[in-house]
Amino acid sequence: MNKQDYKIHIIGAGVSGLIAAKVLEDNGYSAVIIEATDRAGGRVKTDIIDGYQLDRGFQVLLTAYPAAQKYLDLESLDLQEFIPGASIFKKGKQTIIGDPLRDASLLLPTLFSGIGTFSDKLKILKLNNRLKKKxxxxxxxxKEASTLSYLKGLGFSAEMINDFFKPFFSGIFLENKLDTSSRMFEFVYKMFGEGYATLPKAGIEAIPKQLSQNLKSTIFKFNTKVASLKDGEVTLDDNTKLENHFTIVATDASHLISNVKNQTTRWKSCDTLYFTAESRIIRKPLIGLIPKNGALINNIFYHTSLGTTTTPNKELLSVTVIDNQNLSNEMLIERVKEELKEHCSIHSCEFIKLYNIPMALPQLSDLKYEIPPSETRLTSSIFLAGDTQLNGSLNAAMISGERAAQAVIETISGKFFSESMTSKNS
Structure with a gap:
């Protein structure tokens, strides 16, 4: 059989599914991507509302991700860099801390911030150096430990943990106790240290748009839902049955395949609220953190402190809430406005949109960086992709998509891939 004669379906047009399609194309195969929504991107999407770019959840691209360097044309994404630090709102004051080795303007503010002790700052330098070499x-x-116990083990003060590490990494891990694996902490910390946190000028959806545009022979079926899967057949919601040689499932598989019914992924949720404001309380492109226990707001960010493709009339402010305390949407909006006044002295802002994101990040244990292609195989012809296979990151989504596609190619051709996303020198 010719390579083009194989019927390969990819379920889900998120980043993982798009990478799988690219790897198949690069090896002479073509896939059909079936996507339930109106466009590619999965959890990585941007809406334009009233001239403002609203990412569905506060997301960043870390330029040090090895998979991003491999699969993205970073230059053409026109990446806008965050300053490597944070603005902390505590007891009515705004304090800036950051990495003065990456941005010299952060040296004095960090030294005199009053956040953590001098010993804490030395420990941060030591941690930076250790992870650079690891x-x-x-x-x-x-061995995995919780991030909290890991930080305590390094001797950081309770104040440093509560005022910086907890609010900063809670916003990344989407949980406020720092229960997340120390592996994920070290990985993310290393990536922050070796590159920049960025946003494409056109918003986070520029990433899947670029990946989609690079596909030449892949066919997309949008607004199409899959009801079930079995070897040799994909059944759609309208009971259409598609003949199939291989399937890559790049979305939650538990409702599609009987084999994984008992392995449902647990998800972390969050809420992102967008407001407009006349001016910015944080002048530079820094994330704002609120370390107060019990506060709804975890972090704030002015997207208009970075370059955007659209030209908005006012400043655009996003607010991330990790635990909405089961408030109604209306009550959540009001309480967030009250907290913006109380903690950040933001007195006038106009609400635009609220995103409730129930499946923001997979809740995983025994986190992995890599997976051999063979381990993506579920049945003789069904393969699993997505960050749920490794760890909750864009990097993991890309690697797992690559591995699932390689597994399909290995099954067809008998040709085996060496690890192509090596981390030895990373």
Whole structure:
């Protein structure tokens, strides 16, 4: 059979599914991507509302991700860089801390911030140096502990943990106790240290748009839902049955395949609220943190402190809430406005949109960086992709998509891939 004669379906047009399609194309195969929504992107989407770019959840691209460097044309994304630091709102004051080795303007504010002790700042330098030398495979081979116990073990003061690490990494891990694996902490910390947190000028959806545009022979079926899967057949919601040689499931598989019914992924949720304001309380492109226990708001960010493709009339402010305390949407909006006044002295802002994001990040244990292609196989012809296979990151989504596609190619051709996303020198 010719390569083009194989019927390969990919379920889900998120980043993982798009990478799988690219790897198949690069090896002479073509896939059909079936996507339930109106466009590619999965959890990585941007809406334009009233001239404002609203990402569905506060997301950033870390330029140090090895998979991003491999699969994205970073230059053409026109990446806008965050300053490597944070603005902390505590007891009515705004204090800036950051990495003065990456941005010299942060040296004096960090030294005199009053956040953490001088000893804490030395420990941060030590941690930076240690993780710079530690490769990614070693990070994910280490014994797991909670991030909180890991930081305590390094001797950081309670104040440093509560005022910086907890609010900053809670916003990344989407949980406010720092229960997340120390492997994920080391990985993310290393990536922040070796590159920049960025946003494409056109918003986070520029990433899947670029990946989609690079596909030449892949066919997309949008607004199409899959009801069930079995070897050799994909059944759609309208009971249409599609003949199939191989399927890559790049979305939650538990409702599609009987084999994984008992392995449902648990998800972390969050809420992102967008407001307009006349002016910015944080002048530079820094994330704002609120370390107060019991506060709804975890972080704030002025998207208009970075360059955007659209030209908005006012400043655009996003607010991330990790635990909405079961408030109604109306009550959540009002309480967030009250907290913006109380903690950040933001007195006048106009609400635009609220995104409730129930499946923001997979809740995983025994986190991995890599997976051999063979381990993506569920049945003789069905393969699993997505960050749920490894760890909750864009990097993991890309690697798992690559591995699932390689597994399909290995099954067809008998040709085996060497690890192509090595982390030895990363």
């Amino acid at each position: 490769n990614l495979s070693d990070i994910f081979a280490d």
